[in-house]
Amino acid sequence: MKRKRTNLTRILTASLIYLELIVVAVIVIYPLIWIVGSSFGSSKGLANASAIPDHATLRNYIDLFRNTDFPVWYMNTLKVAAANMFFGVLLSTLGAYAFSRFKFKGKKASLLSILILQMFPAFLTAIAVYMLFLNFGLLDSLTGLVFVGVAAQLPYNIWLLKGYLDNISTSFDEAALIDGASRTQIFVRIIVPLATPMLTFVAVLQFAAPWMDFILPRLLISSEEKKTVAIGLYSMISDQTKNEFTLFAAGSVLIAIPIAVLYIVLQKYLINGLTAGGDKG
Amino acid sequence: MTALHTKQTPAWAAGLLSAIVWGAGQTLNRQYLKGLLFFLIGAGAFAIEIATGRYTDMAGGFRFRENGGFFLKGLWGLFTLGTQPRTMGLTGLTAGDHSIVLMANGIIALFILLLFLFFYIWNIRDAAKARSQLNETGMLHSSLQEIKKLWESMYAYIILSPAALLTLFICVLPIVFGVLIAFTDYSRSNLPPTKLVHWVGLNNFVTVTEVFSWMHTFLGVLLWTFVWAILATITTYFFGFFQAVLLNSSIVRFKKLWRSIYILPWAVPAMISALVFKSMFNGQFGPISQFLLDMGLTSERIYWFTDPSNTNLARILALLINLWLGFPYFMALIGGTLTTVSESYYEAARMDGANAGQMFWKITFPIVYKATAPLLMLSFVSNFNNFGVIYFLTEGGPANPDYNFAGNTDLLITWLYKLTLDNRLYNMGAVMSIIVFLIVASFSLINLRKSKSFEEL
DSSP: OHHHHHHHHHHHHHHHHHHHHHHHHHHHHHHHHHHHHHHTOSSOSSTTOOSSOSSOOSHHHHHHHHTSSHHHHHHHHHHHHHHHHHHHHHHHHHHHHHHHHOOOTTHHHHHHHHHHHTTSOHHHHHHHHHHHHHHHTOTTOHHHHHHHHHHHHHHHHHHHHHHHHHTSOTHHHHHHHHTTOOHHHHIIIIIHHHTHHHHHHHHHHHHHHHHHOOHHHHHHOOSGGGOOHHHHHHHHHHOTTTOOHHHHHHHHHHHHHHHHHHHHHTHHHHHHHHHHHHHTO | OHHHHHHOOOHHHHHHHHHHSTTHHHHHTTOHHHHHHHHHHHHHHHHHHHHHSOTTOOTTOOOHHHHOOHHHHHHHHHHHOOSOOOOEETTEEOSOOOHHHHHHHHHHHHHHHHHHHHHHHHHHHHHHHHHHHHHHHSOOOOHHHHHHHHHHHTHHHHHHHHHHHHHIIIIIHHHHHHHHHTTBOOSGGGOTTTSOOOBOTTHHHHHHHHSHHHHHHHHHHHHHHHHHHHHHHHHHHHHHHHHHHHHHSTTOOOHHHHHHHHTHHHHSOHHHHHHHHHHHTOTTTOHHHHHHHHTTSOSSOOOTTTOTTOHHHHHHHHHHHHHHHHHHHHHHHHHHHHTTSOHHHHHHHHHTTOOHHHHIIIIIHHHHHHHHHHHHHHHHHHHHTOHHHHHHHTTTOSBOTTSSSOBTTOOHHHHHHIIIIITOOHHHHHHHHHHHHHHHHHHHHHHHHHSHHHHHO
């Protein structure tokens, strides 16, 4: 008798759990299916967009490449993202190496300033950056965008990487030093390989950021041919008169898929990195 | 012995020499190369000033505005913010001062001057130190030896310098600039180049606290920002926790499949998701509104984010959409922590006759909470400044006529954006930035003081 009851509760719990899992899964997936479906929709407006379009067509994707500047925006963003990743990783690793492995005057003060800097909302500086770039002729250039993109994340990245390097024993460095390796060799041959998990995290974030960064390009970029995808996509949807919803959907799908794949493949690194960011304050 | 004694120059004299002429003290110490280097740095500073100024044309005496070079004119500009506005003539704008450009140049000049000041003090101290060493031991390193030693000890500085320069000019400089703007009247009614900006002291801060509409907006937005940040953090954390525990249970099969589905909102860029939701909940054309109408559940279209008579609807919906966006991260995180909880705890509890609820609240929750608590504060801070969700989803709407340039779902950060970019009230925006920073910094500091890395500092 008793066993039967536990069996019943077990089945009941199991079905409740599965019900919950299915409901949540539907809520999670539906908006994504809806936007993918809309991107194949044959009528351009939002009103007729649906998850399962009546007459599925690739026209939106073709239009996106033929009749809009999407390919240009895409290439711009790709360039910015690549440069952002390269310089972001390079500068923050070098900085973290210096802070983690060397004693020097002003180290404490610099670390404290890094801590304070990373608390500033990037927005506070954006207007000022705009005025400064106006002064130095960096306005409306992708280079300027990279400068700001790298600098804005630098304090956080250095702090994060420094914390990671601090946890790696210095015995490897010391052994190499005895063998006559220079400090630059130690950096390239020992520190960089050991810090790869955290470097991956920084690299992915630095690469992914420009695809979705809105405020900075909106401020710093004005000409059509220098726009990044975030600005381009936003202009498609914010202009109610344009009625380009399905184009926006197609563009979104093309951006979201590579980023999502990247995030899912590297999710272990990313979650660990974010966790470390919290632990280190 | 006495001969040597008379030859001794006191250390302060070498320092004084270097104070008068860069590198002179080093030359006295017979460290010629080092002296030359210091001299060149000092001469460089003067050369910049002379070359960029107009020192040949001083008929009317020295005037900062007309004759000053990079440093002197820069400092003059920073103090006065210009004296001659440009006016619209028949042939275009006349020549004059642009207050904001002057301010930016002034800050840069000040920064570089401080850098030179650092070298100047180093130059004096070095001369005095080397001299006293010479007096005591009668020995001195050659310049070359010292420079080599310096190079070794400078390795950290050298590899730090690119990061430091970038941070200085693109983070620190703008922050100083932004803070200074809060003390000026730089706004749409007073835009350069045809008008001059002035220092107004604490006037803008007084306006925020004393003018009712500003105070009203500020307190309203601040309160909602706190409510938003707290609720957004709690909902994502607990729902993520809940999903992680469910997935961890032995009943559930195909765990990997479920997890891959739930991680999607985290992997898709948040801006795209927010814009998709904005379209889905579009009052006029959106599918949700249409669906409810078709099913006969509502008699008219619902204007989710724009209906001023139903502000809580927009707020609750924004929180729910934020939950959609935010729970996967905590789910993945807590899922990872759950696997580290030793099974032996549960076995022991089961032997003592504990039920599932007790096991959760007495074992699972405390362990996971302890491991994830620092992230809660981090999540609170990032929700406090969650520009993306609010701006792309609601644009701050529904509009609130009682507020100054803010809607009912506006957070401090989106209000700040509207103040500066849409309404060009740069000075008020700067005041708000300072307030946002103070709030965020105080919360971050609470978190930080508990962390290990801070103690090491």
